[in-house]
Amino acid sequence: MDSAKRMPLEQTKALMGDVSRRSVRETIAEKLAALVSSGVLSVGDELPGERELAASLSVSRETVRGAIGILASHGILRVAHGARTTVATADTRSLVRGPRAAGFDGPYDLESVHEARLLVERRIAADAARRIGKEGLATLRASIAAQEECGDDPVRFLLCDREFHAALYRAAGNDVFFDVAMSLYNHLLDHRRRIVAEPGSIAESLSDHRAILAALEAADPDLAESKVVEHAMRIYVTTRAFLDGKPLAKEALSI
Numbered sequence: 001m002d003s004a005k006r007m008p009l010e011q012t013k014a015l016m017g018d019v020s021r022r023s024v025r026e027t028i029a030e031k032l033a034a035l036v037s038s039g040v041l042s043v044g045d046e047l048p049g050e051r052e053l054a055a056s057l058s059v060s061r062e063t064v065r066g067a068i069g070i071l072a073s074h075g076i077l078r079v080a081h082g083a084r085t086t087v088a089t090a091d092t093r094s095l096v097r098g099p100r101a102a103g104f105d106g107p108y109d110l111e112s113v114h115e116a117r118l119l120v121e122r123r124i125a126a127d128a129a130r131r132i133g134k135e136g137l138a139t140l141r142a143s144i145a146a147q148e149e150c151g152d153d154p155v156r157f158l159l160c161d162r163e164f165h166a167a168l169y170r171a172a173g174n175d176v177f178f179d180v181a182m183s184l185y186n187h188l189l190d191h192r193r194r195i196v197a198e199p200g201s202i203a204e205s206l207s208d209h210r211a212i213l214a215a216l217e218a219a220d221p222d223l224a225e226s227k228v229v230e231h232a233m234r235i236y237v238t239t240r241a242f243l244d245g246k247p248l249a250k251e252a253l254s255i
Helices: 003-037 050-057 061-073 110-131 134-148 154-171 175-185 189-196 201-217 221-243
Strands: none
Touching: 003 050, 003 061, 003 154, 050 061, 050 154, 110 154, 110 175, 110 201, 110 221, 134 154, 134 201, 154 175, 154 189, 154 201, 189 201, 189 221, 201 221
């Protein structure tokens, strides 16, 4: 793991010690729980290994192990010696503490969600290009490096994909935009696992992410906005085709 990946965790440990380390474990536990509650991970599904999860989430294996322990204590995950950790229940309510971030329960049609996502993400991309700093760019680069190691594993890729989009949304510097964008991102997330399993889907998504990162590195708001729109359009086209039961066109594959 390179220094860009290690730095956030090391800084956190240095500043806050064990209390902060526990907080990081709780944050990772919530991220894994979100994959369960959204349907990306179903009851009986195996989680990627600790090493793969640590690389995907840019944290240590110790942190991943702690997060899995939290979820296991809530009965969400089942841990067995000598076997992969599996999802025991889709009910993650026991992990919720306090108010939740803004969310959309729907039901909403795909077209409405797509229109809203375009509106929000265009603004986010432009603002991120103006405001992102060295640390934010390093986080996105580390995410892309982790995506490149995913191979054809759709669950592991979706972990990385979520981290990439969260870092992009956070870089805009507006917590309300972040919450709204993440809620829109989560819409129909359970279907995306099957979409990214299509041959070529992960590669196309990586290409989109690299183009978005290049625009941010160039501090070009117009280019960043354009690349985010291209990515969102591919997500819409492939999701629409999936819902309609149509084959996914090779040129449209992305997530």
